[in-house]
Every structure is written in C-alpha cells, then in structure tokens.
Amino acid sequence: MNSVLTQVNTHLMIVIADGPTQPQPAPPPGSDKFLTIVSWVGWGAMLVAILALVVAGARFGFQKSHGGATNEEAGKVGWTLVGCVLIAIAGSLVGALVG
Numbered sequence: 614m615n616s617v618l619t620q621v622n623t624h625l626m627i628v629i630a631d632g633p634t635q636p637q638p639a640p641p642p643g644s645d646k647f648l649t650i651v652s653w654v655g656w657g658a659m660l661v662a663i664l665a666l667v668v669a670g671a672r673f674g675f676q677k678s679h680g681g682a683t684n685e686e687a688g689k690v691g692w693t694l695v696g697c698v699l700i701a702i703a704g705s706l707v708g709a710l711v712g
Contacts, residue, residue, distance in 0.1 A: 659701065672689070
C-alpha cells in the first residue's frame with residue numbers, strides 16, 4: 614500500500630511540475646474574409662484620419678495667418694495626431710494586450 618501511494622505521489626508531482634498546457638490560438642475557418650474586411654476598415658480609417666489632419670492643419674494655418682488662431686484650433690490638430698497614432702498602432706496594441 615505504501616509503495617502504491619509513493620508511485621501515485623511521484624506521478625502527481627511529475628504532472629504538476631509540467632504545468633498546464635496552453636492551447637495555441639488559431640483562427641476559425643472562414644475568418645480570412647473577416648480579416649480582409651478588418652484590414653480594409655483600418656485602411657479607410659487611416660485615410661480619413663490623414664484627411665482630417667490635413668483639414669485641421671489647413672484651418673489652423675488659415676486662422677494663424679489671419680490673426681484669429683486659438684488654442685482650440687491647435688488642440689484639434691493635436692487630437693487628430695493622437696487619433697492617427699492610435700489607428701496606426703491599434704493592431705500592435707491589441708496583440709500586446711491579448712497575448
């Protein structure tokens with residue numbers, strides 16, 4: 614009886630020492646079309662953000678040349694830049710948070 618308990622204990626210690634196995638994430642079947650749509654949306658978002666940056670910069674330059682530039686116009690340019698950066702790093706950011 615004592616040798617059986619020793620063998621069971623040894624076996625459990627080996628299993629516990631290996632630790633749980635982590636399954637590798639794999640995309641479900643048919644997800645390639647969804648990922649294509651996501652990449653198109655990301656491309657479109659970057660295009661819109663760049664256009665917004667150009668418009669905000671032009672408005673700020675126009676206001677500055679006419680003496681009416683305020684902190685609000687400069688803030689719009691700054692927040693548009695923040696949006697561009699977030700769109701650009703979105704994939705890496707999610708990848709770092711998830712895994």
